Amino acid sequence: MAHITVTVDGTSYTSEVEPRKLLVHWLREDIGRVGTVVGCDTSNCGACTVLLNGRSVKSCSVLAVQADGCQVTTIQGLSDGNEWHPVQAAFKECHGLQCGYCTPGMVMAAVDLLSENPKPSESEIREGLEGNLCRCTGYHNIVKSVSYAADLMSAGPTKGAK
Amino acid sequence: MIPVEFDYVKVTSIDQAISALKAGGEDAKIISGGQSLLPVLRLRMAEPSVLVDCGSIDEMLGVRDDGGSITIGAATTHHGVMNDPLVQEHALLLAQATATVADPAIRHRGTTGGALAHADPAGDVPAAALALNASFVIAGPGGRRTVAAKDFFLDYFTTAVGPDEILVSFSIPKCDWGSHYSKFNRTAQAWAIVGAAAVVNVQGGVIKEARIGLTNMAPTAIRASTVEAALVGASSAAQITAAAMHAADGTRATSDLHAKADYREHLARVITARAVRAASGI
Ligand SMILES: Cc1cc2nc3c(=O)[nH]c(=O)nc-3n(C[C@H](O)[C@H](O)[C@H](O)COP(=O)(O)OP(=O)(O)OC[C@H]3O[C@@H](n4cnc5c(N)ncnc54)[C@H](O)[C@@H]3O)c2cc1C
Ligand code: FES
Ligand code: FES
Numbered sequence: 216m217a218h219i220t221v222t223v224d225g226t227s228y229t230s231e232v233e234p235r236k237l238l239v240h241w242l243r244e245d246i247g248r249v250g251t252v253v254g255c256d257t258s259n260c261g262a263c264t265v266l267l268n269g270r271s272v273k274s275c276s277v278l279a280v281q282a283d284g285c286q287v288t289t290i291q292g293l294s295d296g297n298e299w300h301p302v303q304a305a306f307k308e309c310h311g312l313q314c315g316y317c318t319p320g321m322v323m324a325a326v327d328l329l330s331e332n333p334k335p336s337e338s339e340i341r342e343g344l345e346g347n348l349c350r351c352t353g354y355h356n357i358v359k360s361v362s363y364a365a366d367l368m369s370a371g372p373t374k375g376a377k
Numbered sequence: 378m379i380p381v382e383f384d385y386v387k388v389t390s391i392d393q394a395i396s397a398l399k400a401g402g403e404d405a406k407i408i409s410g411g412q413s414l415l416p417v418l419r420l421r422m423a424e425p426s427v428l429v430d431c432g433s434i435d436e437m438l439g440v441r442d443d444g445g446s447i448t449i450g451a452a453t454t455h456h457g458v459m460n461d462p463l464v465q466e467h468a469l470l471l472a473q474a475t476a477t478v479a480d481p482a483i484r485h486r487g488t489t490g491g492a493l494a495h496a497d498p499a500g501d502v503p504a505a506a507l508a509l510n511a512s513f514v515i516a517g518p519g520g521r522r523t524v525a526a527k528d529f530f531l532d533y534f535t536t537a538v539g540p541d542e543i544l545v546s547f548s549i550p551k552c553d554w555g556s557h558y559s560k561f562n563r564t565a566q567a568w569a570i571v572g573a574a575a576v577v578n579v580q581g582g583v584i585k586e587a588r589i590g591l592t593n594m595a596p597t598a599i600r601a602s603t604v605e606a607a608l609v610g611a612s613s614a615a616q617i618t619a620a621a622m623h624a625a626d627g628t629r630a631t632s633d634l635h636a637k638a639d640y641r642e643h644l645a646r647v648i649t650a651r652a653v654r655a656a657s658g659i
Contacts, residue, residue: 261482270456277415281430327481345481346481
């Protein structure tokens with residue numbers, strides 16, 4: 216077993232983990248952050264995307280031991296509890312989801328994209344989300360959501376009441 | 378699936394890495410970004426005794442200017458490499474090829490050195506490394522050695538890096554020639570069905586020299602030497618297209634669910650011409 220300390224959504228957690236435990240399984244099973252989901256076994260779908268030290272990663276493709284000493288942000292850490300994060304507000308407003316399974320990963324990938332490129336073009340959004348698959352919505356509304364989120368974020372704090 | 382049980386050690390120096398590999402015996406394995414290894418472990422296609430994590434060795438991180446060349450630490454992420462100002466200025470082809478690897482999240486974890494050591498014939502980075510005449514620094518129990526790109530890729534998923542060795546860094550002679558990586562794939566994010574990495578020296582509208590690496594046309598990335606020779610003196614699109622007709626010469630393309638070998642050969646000719654035209658501006 217290995218001893219790890221990871222800060223998740225602002226709270227520090229210390230755990231004993233088997234080295235083979237994937238970060239996504241640790242998040243879900245050991246500390247109960249079940250907002251992050253698993254959608255595939257091939258590192259392709261991006262449903263499990265979280266931020267690791269501020270950058271998007273597929274949490275099914277990182278070992279929990281590799282996150283020792285790191286900061287993780289999951290979909291559950293985006294909102295302050297009162298207002299949606301602008302990307303969440305935009306997905307709601309633009310109907311950027313249907314079943315919602317891909318949404319935690321889509322939102323986290325979009326947050327990462329907008330942190331690097333606050334005003335992405337449509338093709339930059341599509342490329343930025345190329346590691347995230349959606350089986351229901353088709354990508355148009357997701358792209359619209361990200362574009363709208365960029366507008367919201369450039370306009371300053373949102374009023375996306377929860 | 379869940380990988381088999383293994384031990385894990387994080388090392389902070391090359392010496393520690395080599396000792397840990399030795400201590401772990403023949404089933405010890407290096408993990409860098411884990412973006413090729415973890416999918417393999419989850420499928421239980423590998424059962425290592427211990428993973429030696431070399432992602433925190435200072436010497437293996439970042440890009441430095443060595444005068445006539447730049448040196449890239451093997452554990453530098455794809456994202457770090459493609460956005461590095463030295464890479465963009467002196468080895469643009471590497472940035473161009475790296476930008477087509479997988480997707481942003483995988484590029485945040487996966488490393489360029491890991492991709493080179495993994496040597497997937499469909500990987501995008503080896504062809505660029507060949508075209509850029511990279512050289513590789515490999516450390517092992519017997520010390521360090523430098524291997525030229527032409528001697529680095531040996532076979533399908535096999536390089537000059539031995540099981541008890543580690544790829545520390547690779548160097549690229551500064552290159553200000555025009556460059557382009559042309560990758561053919563069917564979906565937004567996918568491995569190359571075929572790729573062509575070209576650097577071209579054009580003077581007064583005439584090609585003086587070209588170096589081209591091909592992705593997925595043989596068990597390893599390979600140089601398109603016949604095309605390179607045929608391009609010397611070319612100054613028109615028609616001449617480039619004619620030279621690129623040799624792109625499949627000497628290749629050993631395979632058939633799989635993405636493409637049959639003869640289609641890969643056709644693609645090699647077409648996208649080599651595209652890569653050379655984009656690189657040369659002709
Ligand atoms: C969904 C998906 C799509 C992908 N698409 C592409 C693509 O389009 N093009 C492409 O080129 N690649 C693609 N990749 C692979 C990606 O480029 C990997 O990041 C890269 O191949 C491996 O780098 P890594 O640092 O993650 O290596 P790891 O997974 O950590 O290691 C890979 C192998 O190399 C060995 N190794 C790693 N570092 C060293 C070292 N320094 N010295 C010696 N041995 C070492 C390991 O032991 C292991 O055997 C994709 C991967 C996934 C999961
Ligand atoms: S569950 Fe991680 S990429 Fe699909
Ligand atoms: S909304 Fe159902 S998978 Fe994307």
